[in-house]
């Protein structure tokens with residue numbers, strides 16, 4: 001009988017493998033700070049195999065591995081990495097840049113290897129937004145073409161959108177495209193100014209809260225939505241009941257009107273929010289192209305390097321960044337908030353904005369402990 005390694009009961013749901021920082025694009029908001037050619041310190045196929053073995057030793061094949069970049073298709077050995085992931089029995093998602101390298105033959109390879117999901121970035125429905133962000137004319141058309149071919153191949157497709165001041169009013173049109181195309185998931189990222197994204201305008205606290213509330217109502221259209229670095233999404237419906245002024249305002253009204261104008265309701269006609277799912281630190285581990293380990297791709301806090309130490313010892317030396325421990329250590333208003341275990345705020349945003357990874361999420365307007373229907377002035 002095949003022996004299984006000892007497994008920890010708590011395991012990260014997603015482990016990101018940044019296979020390269022090489023990319024055909026130079027997006028203005030790129031977390032990876034991508035470059036045209038591979039970096040000199042990129043890990044080899046053997047090193048990636050060793051890391052996959054280490055993950056298996058700790059948690060078995062429970063975590064989903066996300067093969068990302070840069071553009072992972074720029075690695076000549078990408079098929080070998082994926083084959084090893086499958087050999088060890090992991091489920092995997094594939095996160096490429098939208099380029100001609102993602103041809104039909106590669107899509108068939110992904111299908112054959114039971115890829116759980118392919119994700120593509122779509123940050124606008126107009127070239128003025130999408131191509132501008134990617135600094136490449138025609139990238140929107142390439143993305144639209146790929147959406148069609150990925151769906152045709154029968155693969156699950158996830159669209160990733162980063163919310164910025166530049167594209168906030170295009171969100172309803174993106175929602176409409178996802179709805180009409182039957183795309184399985186929409187992952188909405190709230191910009192953290194890291195990598196090249198340091199120079200991109202994010203959104204205000206009012207916009208952050210109102211966009212999350214608007215997203216929480218889109219279940220009526222059958223959309224499957226997750227947020228990244230938007231943990232308030234999990235409890236935004238409860239905030240709406242307790243402190244409506246924190247989630248309803250001009251941005252929410254505009255987004256709702258645009259959405260109602262372009263999407264036919266397919267669920268209840270009653271406008272109602274529903275709590276949602278969100279990824280941030282704690283449930284994820286991010287392993288960079290050169291072996292650095294971070295709590296997540298946007299949480300710019302290096303925990304160690306896999307060329308120097310094992311994954312087990314790096315995680316053992318940083319227990320405060322586990323999902324539960326991080327909430328026990330929260331300070332500022334997140335530390336006294338009744339939602340701290342279900343929301344907890346974005347640690348990546350707190351770190352970037354205040355230098356304190358355990359401080360308050362600077363985009364949250366909720367006042368902890370407020371009574372239902374109160375109107376108050378937000379604290380930070």
Ligand code: SF4
Nearest residue numbers: 334337343344345364
């Ligand atoms: S105060 Fe912090 S924990 Fe509470 S809702 Fe806001 S971000 Fe979440």
